[in-house]
Amino acid sequence: MVHRCCSKQKIKRGLWSPEEDDKLLKYVTTHGHKSWSSVPKFAGLQRCGKSCRLRWINYLRPDLKRGSFTDEEEQIIIDVHRILGNRWAQIAKHLPGRTDNEVKNFWNSCIKKKLISQGLDPQTHNLLSSHRRSSTCTTxxxxxxxxxxxxxxxxxxxxxxxxxxxxxxxxxxxxxxxxxxxxxxxxxxxxxxxxxxxxxxxxxxxxxxxxxxxxxxxxxxxxxxxxxxxxxxxxxxxxxxxxxxxxxxxxxxxxxxxxxxxxxxxxxxxxxxxxxxxxxxxxxxxxxxxxxxxxxxxxxxxxxxxxxxxxxxxxxxxxxxxx
DNA sequence: AAGGAAGCCAACCGCCAATTG
DNA sequence: CCAATTGGCGGTTGGCTTCCT
Structure with a gap:
């Protein structure tokens, strides 16, 4: 289902081309983004405003940190996730230059598996029941x-x-x-x-x-x-x-x-x-x-x-x- | 070398809350 | 006050890449 903001215009979907990135980058850096719904029109993009916003936030923003997560960042994610759960946007606020999408993907692809391999439930951070059987709760x-x-x-x-x-x-x-x-x-x-x-x-x-x-x-x-x-x-x-x-x-x-x-x-x-x-x-x-x-x-x-x-x-x- | 499986990640979808007219 | 619009978020998908057999 096409989002309401996209329904009125012919929109392109899928991966962004370098040309599209260039248009969006130039427009937002010079004019800002008071209204994302009007950005594609003025930037000359066949995209919906939502898609432009996402592309900017997750890829084009100048303050984004590139590269893989550090051990420290990983530990922060684990610690904050223990309290907040899957609140990726909140977790990302503790990692400057990282996006919620990035954090979420990193969690799902790496951290989750790591925790499971350590016998921990990635959702609750508790011991998995299979591991708990062999442990004593009272010591x-x-x-x-x-x-x-x-x-x-x-x-x-x-x-x-x-x-x-x-x-x-x-x-x-x-x-x-x-x-x-x-x-x-x-x-x-x-x-x-x-x-x-x-x-x-x-x-x-x-x-x-x-x-x-x-x-x-x-x-x-x-x-x-x-x-x-x-x-x-x-x-x-x-x-x-x-x-x-x-x-x-x-x-x-x-x-x-x-x-x-x-x-x-x-x-x-x-x-x-x-x-x-x-x-x-x-x-x-x-x-x-x-x-x-x-x-x-x-x-x-x-x-x-x-x-x-x-x-x-x-x-x-x-x-x-x-x- | 080829093909399938698994992993990764950018982008989309759908929902919700806030804002606007 | 209400309906439409917009922005934001988490979940999910699909395509590309890498790994394995």
Whole structure:
């Protein structure tokens, strides 16, 4: 079926010729593309506007990066996909110069197979059932072998004396690591009214989120640290916990809070927050991981795009932190 | 060397949401 | 407010290339 915008004109289809590319490139670089539907007419192309747009975005745009994906880009795709699922446009935003189509093709042709060969479900990033049979769900070492990230959420009110057991969930990782001995994290009483004690050995294999007013992430890529974040009525604070001394270290709550808020505001300006939330919804529906939760993908995205994560630490570590 | 299979990727399709008149 | 149009996105297809037998 021909798209509505194409129905009124005689349109050419299929691969673009160098001459067509030249026409489109010249027109868009000199006149821009206020309305894609009028581009083919003014550029002298027998194509529909949609086709012109696609050709520009996927091939002619001057800021496109050429060549094969780097290992770093591949890891970013895997990490972001773990959270967003098949939101290729969103994933591509984290890879400057790459298009959603490119990311999608790379995923389908390479990454998917790689994950499957590692015994991971490319959609859920969980162990495939055939691989799960031979593994034990109750030991951290088994979970570690395939995971570098954990998430948990709780309903705990900050400063509340009430403490309930955390439910941890693991999100598998497409690479192995050498972290073997999980620390038991017992926050010091004076500093940790918001953080509940839990043991990593309590990690279940199946992800489960309960009352997600708090979000916590940890990374086995960087097992010495655990980062906690909390979002209460738009007052966001982020703190990190050093698992080696097992004490929570609030990270300059005031300053960081405002910094995060600034980043969040920026994100709102771009409308990304909403997009990520929407993306999150879709992913939840698809994967069934976070059903009935209100996981804050806005916060997630603002942290993702925040200078916070790019300045101090290795990018991949930070992705793991914030996911 | 030839032919079939598999892989890759550009482009299309169809749906949806936003915009416009 | 509503219908038409447009832009954007994810899924899919088909043709070209590479690999294997």
């Amino acid at each position: 951290i070492s088994t979970t570690n072998q395939y995971s570098n990230s954990i998430f948990f959420m709780s309903s705990q009110i900050p400063n509340s004396p009430m403490q309930t057991r955390q439910t941890l969930s693991s999100l598998p990782k497409a690479q192995t690591n050498t972290f073997q001995t999980p620390p038991t994290i017992i926050p010091s009483q004076s500093q940790t009214p918001n953080i509940l004690p839990y043991e990593l050995s309590d990690l279940p294999c199946e992800p489960s989120f309960e009352n997600p007013s708090n979000i916590c992430s940890s990374s086995y890529m960087n097992p010495s640290k655990v980062r906690f974040s909390n979002n209460e009525n738009n007052n966001i604070w982020v703190s990190s916990i050093d698992a080696e001394d097992l004490r929570v270290q609030p990270l300059e709550e005031e300053g960081l809070e405002s910094q995060v808020q600034v980043e969040k505001d920026k994100t709102y300006e771009k409308g990304i927050d909403h997009e990520i939330k929407e993306a999150g919804k879709g992913n939840l529906e698809t994967n069934g991981y976070l059903e009935s939760s209100n996981f804050d993908f806005g916060l997630l995205e603002s942290l993702l795009s925040s200078d916070l994560m790019f300045h101090d630490l290795n990018y991949m570590d930070e992705l793991a932190w914030n996911f």
